[in-house]
Amino acid sequence: MDTQIATNAQIIDGKAFAAKIRSKVAEHVSRIKAESGITPGLAVVLVGEDPASQVYVRSKGKQTVEVGMASFEHKLDANTSEKDLLALVDKLNKDPSVHGILVQLPLPDHLNSDLVINSIDPAKDVDGFHISNVGLLATGQKAMVPCTPLGCLLLLRDLHGSLSGKNAVVIGRSNIVGKPMAQLLLGDSCTVTIAHSRTKDLPEVVRRAEIVVAAVGRPEMVKGDWIAPGATVIDVGINRIERDGKQVLVGDVDFDGAAAQAGAITPVPGGVGPMTIACLLANTVTACCRANGLAEPEGLTI
Numbered sequence: 001m002d003t004q005i006a007t008n009a010q011i012i013d014g015k016a017f018a019a020k021i022r023s024k025v026a027e028h029v030s031r032i033k034a035e036s037g038i039t040p041g042l043a044v045v046l047v048g049e050d051p052a053s054q055v056y057v058r059s060k061g062k063q064t065v066e067v068g069m070a071s072f073e074h075k076l077d078a079n080t081s082e083k084d085l086l087a088l089v090d091k092l093n094k095d096p097s098v099h100g101i102l103v104q105l106p107l108p109d110h111l112n113s114d115l116v117i118n119s120i121d122p123a124k125d126v127d128g129f130h131i132s133n134v135g136l137l138a139t140g141q142k143a144m145v146p147c148t149p150l151g152c153l154l155l156l157r158d159l160h161g162s163l164s165g166k167n168a169v170v171i172g173r174s175n176i177v178g179k180p181m182a183q184l185l186l187g188d189s190c191t192v193t194i195a196h197s198r199t200k201d202l203p204e205v206v207r208r209a210e211i212v213v214a215a216v217g218r219p220e221m222v223k224g225d226w227i228a229p230g231a232t233v234i235d236v237g238i239n240r241i242e243r244d245g246k247q248v249l250v251g252d253v254d255f256d257g258a259a260a261q262a263g264a265i266t267p268v269p270g271g272v273g274p275m276t277i278a279c280l281l282a283n284t285v286t287a288c289c290r291a292n293g294l295a296e297p298e299g300l301t302i
Helices: 014-036 051-066 082-094 113-117 131-138 147-160 178-187 202-207 255-259 273-292
Strands: 041-047 070-076 100-103 167-171 191-195 211-214 232-235 239-243 246-250
Touching (some): 014 051, 041 051, 041 082, 051 070, 082 100, 082 113, 131 178, 167 202, 178 211, 191 202
Parallel strands (some): 041 070, 167 191
8 A cells, every 4th residue: 555755755556566467467367277278388597696686586486376377497507508598598489388488687798698588589578678579669569568667657557547748757778678668658648858877967857857767777866856846756776785884775766855856756675676577477478368369468568
């Protein structure tokens, strides 16, 4: 449930909303199984021993099973050759029980991430990183959409209903969040500015926005006085810093300062983060439906 703080900014509860998304996914999975006998399947490929990736992959596997989907985990040695990795992706591309394929990034340095990602069948690319899906999204066609920006869009739609005509600033121009986020907002008829560390008078640009999406990867870079009164702030950043001798997680936005100005804001943790896996599950169901000519789940795709 949304809580209120003294400043009256609404705290957007991403954890609760992600639970709703997972519940919708589970209902749709159950319906697909009952009506067609098909079980949506997600294959996750992890190369090496990166601790953060291992935790993330475990969480993905657990949540995949919880919504009734099939989970296929492939854990490969850190020195796996590119040839062997591409052979595995090819095998998963051809496997009809696998509807979504995700190769966990970052990959070890000797592997070419772009080559590997673009070897995934675009229809099974539930991360939305394949060049074909990037192009489809940019031209307003049906695509697999990157999970984090999709999660942000669903949060914004839930909060505002229509986003048409709203002035939005996306801070950050990464291929994973910034660029696709801007495309999604354009698709919902926002007026969109993509800003970044080189933007002249960045605070002034941000002050003009009704919607601010911060995805720049710098702890608390966006200050409270950059935020227009009543604006909605979506903080994609997850940064680990030391504060008062303890390790804490903070976003790309100075939360206390921004919450004093904003109408609504996502916290870190508990805001955008939980939405990413929820949207991965939603994308897998969508991919399964598209592959089998079934009705796509409402409210979980663009």
